Amino acid sequence: MPPARKRARAYDPARTRAAVVAQFAHVREAVRGLDPGQLARPTRLGEWTVRDLIAHTGMAVTAVHRALDRPAPPKQDTTLVQWPFATAAGAGAIAEFTRGLAADHPDLDAHLTDVDTALRAVLAEHPGSRLLQTSAGALPLDDYLVTRTVELVVHTDDLNAALPGLDVPYDRQALAAATRLLADALAVKAPGGSTEVRIPPYAVVQCVEGPRHTRGTPPNVVETDPLTWIRLATGRLAWPDALAEAKVRASGERADIGGLLPLMS
Structure with missing residues (x-):
């Protein structure tokens, strides 16, 4: 199904x-x-x-x-x-x-x-x-x-x-709506359920093909704050720099979403 x-x-x-x-x-x-x-x-x-x-x-x-x-x-x-x-x-x-x-x-x-x-x-x-x-x-x-x-x-x-x-x-x-729209765009660009992207307090989306998580702590998690997410999604901040500056936490083999960014520029 x-x-x-x-x-x-x-x-x-x-x-x-x-x-x-x-x-x-x-x-x-x-x-x-x-x-x-x-x-x-x-x-x-x-x-x-x-x-x-x-x-x-x-x-x-x-x-x-x-x-x-x-x-x-x-x-x-x-x-x-x-x-x-x-x-x-x-x-x-x-x-x-x-x-x-x-x-x-x-x-x-x-x-x-x-x-x-x-x-x-x-x-x-x-x-x-x-x-x-x-x-x-x-x-x-x-x-x-x-x-x-x-x-x-x-x-x-x-x-x-x-x-x-x-x-x-x-x-x-305004910040909440912008964060949510760009998070949903990521889920459209990379549909799937193997990776959970968290942008508290405004958005959580599932994305990236692979085994779908159903219970407990997801094996692949990306978490960041709203402004960092917006900068990543619009090309103001590069994924490697965000990781190096500890502005993003990414864990799991499918948590590297750098290749999907930016979503708009």
């Missing part, structure tokens, strides 16, 4: 919407007082400066507006967990768009304020069932907003790395 298909994880729409708004507000407040020297600082994202990164963070939110401005697709043709695998294809166009956006909005505070106002307005206007055409395919608005938690949490971490001491906070629900 084939194994039972796993039920897709459910996300509370109201909490997701609140998390997107809250995390964007954290970013907007933290970068409001940055001076020109700080905005010109490099980031870990190639040639992007902090200014570029902030502009891109706003762009990740306005992706909701742009999608809602287009006609709704006739039907949903993908699932939320497929989104992480579709992001790399548009990286070049996104980078070019970001540089143009940063140049066109010298007053980033005013720009982010406008983005925030528009976000709240479209979320109040549109139901979560409204279909959007996204890079991964047609998804409901409520599902697409889960992907925005990934974008916002990842780029919050990028900002904190670029400007030590900035300490942009992480909304708990």
Whole structure:
């Protein structure tokens, strides 16, 4: 008998919407007082400066507006967990768009304020069932907003790395949703039940082909914290470095998941 298909994880729409708004507000407040020297600082994202990164963070939110401005697709043709695998294809166009956006909005505070106002307005206007055409395919608005938690949490971490001491906070629900979506993507990329990946307090998934664990302590276990997991899943941190720095605990012959990472970049 084939194994039972796993039920897709459910996300509370109201909490997701609140998390997107809250995390964007954290970013907007933290970068409001940055001076020109700080905005010109490099980031870990190639040639992007902090200014570029902030502009891109706003762009990740306005992706909701742009999608809602287009006609709704006739039907949903993908699932939320497929989104992480579709992001790399548009990286070049996104980078070019970001540089143009940063140049066109010298007053980033005013720009982010406008983005925030528009976000709240479209979320109040549109139901979560409204279909959007996204890079991964047609998804409901409520599902697409889960992907925005990934974008916002990842780029919050990028900002904190670029400007030590900035300490942009992480909304708990945004961090939870981002962690869970990327954990589920790993389980899709490497289906199986031989290895348990634990990211307390938000996610536990089974993955990797091999003997399925059913009782007691799993023979193959990977455990890490949410931000380390997100850095691994998005290519900000390499698996060998995470092991060397004791940011990941991996035990068992099937616990080396480095070859499956990153999931998106």
